[in-house]
Amino acid sequence: MSLTKKRKVANTKVDSNKAYSLKEASSLVKQINCTKFDSSVDLHIRLGVDPKKADQQVRGTVSLPHGTGKTKRVLVLCTPDKEADAKAAGADFVGLDEFITKIEGGWTDIDVIVATPSVMPKIGKLGKVLGPRNLMPNPKTGTVTNDVAAAVNDVKGGKIAFKVDKTGIVHASIGRVSFSPEKIAENSTELINAIAKLKPSAAKGTYLKAISMASSMSPGIMIETKGLMN
Secondary structure: OOOOHHHHHHHHHOOOOOOEOHHHHHHHHHHOOOOOOOOEEEEEEEEOOOOOOHHHOOEEEEEOOOOOOOOOOEEEEOOHHHHHHHHHHOOOEEEOHHHHHHHHOOOOOOOEEEEOHHHHHHHHHHHHHHHHHOOOOOHHHOOEOOOHHHHHHHHHOOEEEEEOOOOOEEEEEEEEOOOOHHHHHHHHHHHHHHHHHOOOOOOOOOOEEEEEEEEOOOOOEEEOOOOOOO
């Protein structure tokens, strides 16, 4: 695939043989943006774990201090007594049976689903639709709870969920190129610290093996991992 002129220029600004400090990368990612829209800024973190082993799974949530820059569409599946709380907190969609039917029909025009424990038996059958899209509510990510208002506020306020994939990498969006370098660096630090705290006791050797930062369609910037575990 041929590269655009902007991408070729961006490539000349990144030294593929250099590991940049987090501060340097947070500034450089703004300079090499190739798009006309407000691109997302993503971190890709390779961990020294074996995802095939249950005791080496890395999964959790973190509240980014400056949010992600994206307004997330939240669906709350709950009983009628919780609907008012969900709507007051800013949920985009609230209900139960009608949305279960819509999802069964293929509707997934949402970013996060919050559910109360009492309705989870009804939602279980949606696993084939929601699972591959990482939309299935889960107690570990705070999306299965009786306090639906708090869950919605967390999501709208910048709380993100992350999970190591089958290749041992965590992919997460931590902001937009319109953010200041300081905000990008602070959000990145928050995510890295959260992942560092979840190091499985069964994982041996180097835990943070490699980290790269990139915006949409930009080259990746390798980040120096030494000292980040501190």
